[in-house]
Amino acid sequence: MPTPLDPRHDQFLRLYAEHEQALHGYVRSMLPDRHETSEVMQEVIVTLWQKFESAEDFRRWAFGVARLKVLQHYQRRKRDRHVFGEDLMQRLADRQSELEERHATQREALEQCLEKLPLTQRELVLTAYTKGTRMDDLAAQRGETAMALYKKLHRIRQALLECVRRSLAQEEGV
Numbered sequence: 001m002p003t004p005l006d007p008r009h010d011q012f013l014r015l016y017a018e019h020e021q022a023l024h025g026y027v028r029s030m031l032p033d034r035h036e037t038s039e040v041m042q043e044v045i046v047t048l049w050q051k052f053e054s055a056e057d058f059r060r061w062a063f064g065v066a067r068l069k070v071l072q073h074y075q076r077r078k079r080d081r082h083v084f085g086e087d088l089m090q091r092l093a094d095r096q097s098e099l100e101e102r103h104a105t106q107r108e109a110l111e112q113c114l115e116k117l118p119l120t121q122r123e124l125v126l127t128a129y130t131k132g133t134r135m136d137d138l139a140a141q142r143g144e145t146a147m148a149l150y151k152k153l154h155r156i157r158q159a160l161l162e163c164v165r166r167s168l169a170q171e172e173g174v
Helices: 007-030 034-051 058-076 086-116 119-128 135-142 146-173
Strands: none
Touching: 007 034, 007 058, 007 086, 034 058, 058 086, 086 119, 086 146, 119 135, 119 146, 135 146
16 A cells, blocks of 8 residues: 555545546446445545555546445445446446546537637636636626626637537547
């Protein structure tokens, strides 16, 4: 098992942080209750840390560990008649994996399209969608009406949407 002074510690934390959200969504897709998801995720994290060896295909390995932990959880709860069957659970897990891959591709395309925006538009979008930003305050700071700001953001979002669509279409055509 890696120790905190082990260089694998940093490597593990970086890999886990990169895939944490997707891994949580994967486990959540197979469990009907947030509390159960939290319990199983704790088991997953401990197991990943204890058995971490290398970064090679970390995502697939972590999802496999998560799937096994969910199965173990269901085995412990087998007497409860409200538990999903293994077939349904596997279909849900497969579907969640497909969705997560698609969302990751879409997020990557969006990030690339954001980079293509002129700096002023990119900064506007990033500022406008930062948590806690109030549109009327932002409009006042920019010397615009809120309606003008909303229209500007709408045009930028439309351009981003078209860019993402083109990017995904090109990727599928490759």
